[in-house]
């Protein structure tokens with residue numbers, strides 16, 4: 001994120017002091033540096049261009065989906081990965097080019113598949129046998145066709161949190177390669193004249209730091225592609241290697257740069273193609289976190305301070321697991337600063353608590369800050385991915401606002417949810433008469 005400190009000791013994001021954003025929109029507020037989103041997108045896109053490899057960089061919109069975000073993704077020439085009617089609806093609202101939209105999901109409903117077929121999206125990533133049956137019936141009834149990728153689990157155990165591992169055999173996602181399920185699924189799709197198999201897909205997990213998991217998965221997929229070339233005379237036009245590229249949340253994290261991830265994939269695909277005289281497939285990737293994660297931060301106002309002598313000092317913020325569930329769900333770690341007093345010396349350790357009725361609603365267990373005061377402004381960094389998109393209304397808190405900063409200007413792109421909007425879906429109860 002493009003951030004500096006001004007003469008008043010204020011954190012400045014994309015040319016705007018954090019305090020100004022907090023005063024204009026209130027807290028908690030997610031702030032995105034649009035320039036950083038663009039830099040991240042370009043790091044991937046330009047690496048493929050420089051290496052002269054045909055590619056699609058599909059932004060995994062689950063990381064942060066909003067109309068404004070998808071407009072930026074469109075401007076950067078990205079493709080888009082959606083996993084639900086809601087994400088597809090957002091894409092259509094943003095007038096995202098439909099042919100560049102790919103749909104995922106391990107339990108796509110008939111309504112979701114119908115919406116995808118009606119919208120004529122670019123392709124569906126087929127995940128299971130039930131989906132093959134639904135989709136086959138749907139294209140038959142609609143007298144239409146659809147491009148598909150086959151999602152396979154290559155049997156890779158990447159190094160990340162168990163909850164965000166997806167490439168291992170024991171996974172709810174995709175067809176298992178080793179048991180022959182993937183081949184069975186492939187032949188069903190291959191024999192269906194209305195479904196065109198463009199290629200294979202795998203996604204080994206999320207927040208992955210080493211290139212080795214990706215290159216190993218690439219090799220496994222090539223082994224299968226070579227088998228199917230011999231057996232079915234099938235040549236994959238596309239090899240989608242998913243997302244999962246890790247980012248730095250704290251100093252403990254040591255990810256590769258985005259171009260290094262892309263280069264590792266490109267080199268492996270080129271090598272495998274050359275070794276087996278396999279026509280170079282188009283490489284598709286699906287980064288979510290790597291596009292938006294470090295482009296976003298969250299601003300909070302500090303409230304209650306509770307010092308437990310000899311144990312720790314809790315400082316509560318005006319948000320918490322409702323705007324960032326990742327610490328509670330994955331024990332995810334973050335870094336934070338006092339955005340209104342950047343030049344003050346850090347002197348004390350604090351535990352930053354959310355305001356939900358849960359002891360586990362902690363944003364950071366241990367962060368060194370200057371002596372805090374009520375109403376100080378706390379900035380938690382790298383909350384751009386899976387923050388707003390996983391936000392919830394626990395304890396009936398409204399969702400926080402989202403602000404974009406760019407070229408010294410700020411704009412609201414998602415309005416704060418007001419408490420009286422929390423009941424907008426609620427219907428009154430009418431006492432039913434007892435049946436005699």
Ligand SMILES: Cc1ncc(COP(=O)(O)O)c(C=O)c1O
Pocket residue numbers: 060063081104166203205206207242243244245286287288289290385
């Ligand atoms: C199929 C698929 N593609 C892409 C992504 C995006 O992952 P990340 O945000 O880690 O890049 C995910 C989430 O892990 C996913 O499940």
Ligand SMILES: N[C@@H](CCCC[NH3+])C(=O)O
Pocket residue numbers: 062164206207326330385386
């Ligand atoms: N939501 C997760 C990652 C899962 C990505 C989607 N498959 C996170 O915050 O890290």
